[in-house]
Amino acid sequence: xxxxxxxxxxxxxxxxxxxxxxxxxxxxxxxxxxxxxxxxxxxxxxxxxxxxxxxxxxxxxxxxxxxxxxxxxxxxxxxxxxxxxxxxxxxxxxxxxxxxxxxxxxxxxxxxxxxxxxxxxxxxxxxxxxxxxxxxxxxxxxxxxxxxxxxxxxxxxxxxxxxxxxxxxxxxxxxxxxxxxxxxxxxxxxxxxxxxxxxxxxxx
Numbered sequence: 001x002x003x004x005x006x007x008x009x010x011x012x013x014x015x016x017x018x019x020x021x022x023x024x025x026x027x028x029x030x031x032x033x034x035x036x037x038x039x040x041x042x043x044x045x046x047x048x049x050x051x052x053x054x055x056x057x058x059x060x061x062x063x064x065x066x067x068x069x070x071x072x073x074x075x076x077x078x079x080x081x082x083x084x085x086x087x088x089x090x091x092x093x094x095x096x097x098x099x100x101x102x103x104x105x106x107x108x109x110x111x112x113x114x115x116x117x118x119x120x121x122x123x124x125x126x127x128x129x130x131x132x133x134x135x136x137x138x139x140x141x142x143x144x145x146x147x148x149x150x151x152x153x154x155x156x157x158x159x160x161x162x163x164x165x166x167x168x169x170x171x172x173x174x175x176x177x178x179x180x181x182x183x184x185x186x187x188x189x190x191x192x193x194x195x196x197x198x199x200x201x202x203x204x
Contacts, residue, residue: 052162055121055180055198058099060160063182063196068095072184075127075136076193092136096125099198122180122198128156129194142171156181157195164202176202 062068071091078088100121126137132147147153152165162180167173178200185192 052178052180055178055200056160056162056182058121059180059182059196059198062095062099063184069184069187071095072127072196073186073193076129076184078135089136092127093138096138099125121200123177123201124199126197126199127194128181128197130157130192132157135194145170147171152179155179156197157192158183171199172201178202 063072071088074088075092078085124138126142127135129135132153134142134145137143149168152168155163156179160182162178164176164178166176168177180198180200182196183192184194184196
């Protein structure tokens with residue numbers, strides 16, 4: 001009995017030491033894992049933010065260009081029944097197509113699709129009137145469609161940035177998308193005529 005008692009008290013500190021070492025090692029591994037996850041998530045977030053900023057700069061530079069500015073003013077004032085509407089419509093679609101290619105890269109515009117050799121910067125584009133009606137779009141089915149979501153409509157009409165939105169009906173039901181919107185103002189009076197919107201479909 002004495003031997004077992006002495007053996008017990010001899011082993012007990014080793015058990016506590018082993019348990020403490022295991023807990024310390026487990027905590028260190030958990031902390032290391034959390035730190036690595038945080039680094040990965042931070043890197044992914046920074047990369048995503050850089051892509052969003054690139055989209056905003058790209059769209060802003062195009063909208064503020066003198067030639068596109070003139071085309072936008074004509075487009076927002078265009079009457080669908082006008083004899084010049086088809087020409088204005090085609091010019092806007094071609095301008096949108098150039099946003100999806102790098103300098104010096106060729107593109108081909110076929111019907112409602114923008115086809116490029118590299119990954120497009122945007123999935124779709126449209127011009128939004130102040131009342132929420134889509135004036136011209138790379139997807140012709142959207143033209144004349146009224147966006148009724150007040151939160152999205154107010155954000156898109158008045159912003160100069162990007163927002164994530166879900167279930168933008170009837171354009172993207174039950175889908176997550178990124179909207180990059182640049183409000184267009186006339187160079188002379190500065191009054192807003194509408195908004196140029198680039199759509200990025202988010203892969204889930």
